[in-house]
Amino acid sequence: MKCNECYYGRYADVCLLTKQIIPVEDCSRFKEICCDCESEAEVIYRGYHYCIDCVMEQFDLEESTTISYYKDGEFLGDSDDMHEVIENLSSEIEFI
Ligand SMILES: [Zn+2]
Secondary structure: OOHHHOOOOEEOOEEOOOOEEOOHHHOOOOOOEOOOOOOEOOEEEOOEEEOHHHHHHOOOOOOOOOOEEEEOOEEEEEOOOHHHHHHHHOOOOOOO
8 A cells, every 4th residue: 555545644754644754664554566456465576566466477377277076075086087086976887
């Protein structure tokens, strides 16, 4: 959050929250802002502040999602091994 977005704000150099002349970074309400999307920054990368989503965009990441399968609350397996899921589904199923 920047001072001009803060409810208290600053008047000249004086933080109206603390009534003191303090560097903006020392204010308890200060938050670094992501340089790409202006949400709260969580990391510094090459001198720039980023949120998690934006720093991940800097790298060409590939995603994969594993789906877990349950029947009546019992874990059958996950999508990494559909063979196991089907096997655990019923002893009456045979692979051909
Ligand atoms: Zn961002």
